[in-house]
Amino acid sequence: MLRFFFWFLLVVNAAVLAFNLGWLGNWPLEAHEPERLKQQHHVTQLKQVPASVALAPVAPPPAEKKDEIIACLEIGNFLQSDAPKIEEKLKTLALGDRQSRLNVSDSASYMVFIPSQGSKDGADKKVAELRRINVTDFFVIQDAGPLRWGISLGVFKTEEAAKQHLAALNAKGVHTARIMPRTVTTNKFSYQLRALNSDEKAKVDALKADFPTQEVRNCQNTAYGKN
Template identity: 90%
Template sequence: MLRFFFWFLLVVNALALAFNLGWLGNWPMETHEPERLKQQHHTSQLVQIPASVALAPAAHPPEKKDEITACLEIGNFLQSDAPKIEEKLKTLALGDRQARLNVSDSASHMVFIPSQGSKEGADKKVAELRRINVTDFFVIQDAGPLRWGISLGVFKTEEAAKQHLAALNTKGVHTARIMPRTVTTNKFSYQLRALTSEEKAKFDALKVEFPTHDERNCQNTAYGKT
């Protein structure tokens, strides 16, 4: 029995010695702590970060402020155009930032179609104009040689009147004429204030439907609602 324990202990000690010397191979559990840390951290790939950088707050890009247009005015429109214009501008939803102004518009040249002789003749000519998409006109009902003629616009300069007449000719209006005539018409315009970039873009898309009307800056102009 004693001989058995002697040889048993001798074999155990020999295995222990071989284990410590690495003769039995690299087992996962036998890795010494320094070697384990070396394999775990890959120190050659570590990059040292200065404390000032590590503790610095994250930088945020500056917020882009929306550009504001102070005041724009578009006009001048005939009173009969009010429902159509206001329906278009309603899509901007400007509330009290939109104001309507009455304008006295003096002009010295008129583009017109001569008298049609009667109301029935004027109505027939109006229907023809609408069929070719001409909608900015006024039937003259005052007593005189122009009664039952059709005004297609009054202008401050002859050059402006000629340009309008040329545009009408391209649409198929060939009976219109230009005559000097100083008149004062009651028209109106709209002022649109504090427009954002998005609202300005929407307005630009709308105003192409009113090519014969002016757009002007009104930031220094006093205004009042009507």
């Protein structure tokens, strides 16, 4: 029995030696590194890289650039009769809840006027004279008081603006007009346009050309009533 194990171990050791020396040929499951490289496809295209390069962190792809928010603007102040026109223009911006309408009290402190004509007939006669010299921006004052049947030719925030208007009327031939301090509060409205990007701001600038007398200003931290 011992003789059997002796010869068995001798045969096994001889087989292992022959395998390691390659006397038994290349087996399909050969795992030596040089032989495995020979069996790979496109071996000539393999490229060695330094370990520092192989282990370097991969930079993430650049983030998609978003439109930068650059402005919050208010445009106004408009009369109520202007609402349909301006709102039709603002629809093209498609701002949704970034657009709101604000109530504004617009005060004027100086009035250019023609004193009372004493009666409706006198006021009508003066109106006809104004029309003949192409003065059409006026209204007849009918409220009770010393100015009843007088004619307002405009109200202005500053005395300088009132003086300029009076000079223009004088040049047309209106010589009975005067200036008086008077605060008249007019209910107007403006629109606040929030979180505008550069493209949207450019569209607002273009829209402003349709309303040359209106002011475009940066949003203020002022209490307004919203509609």
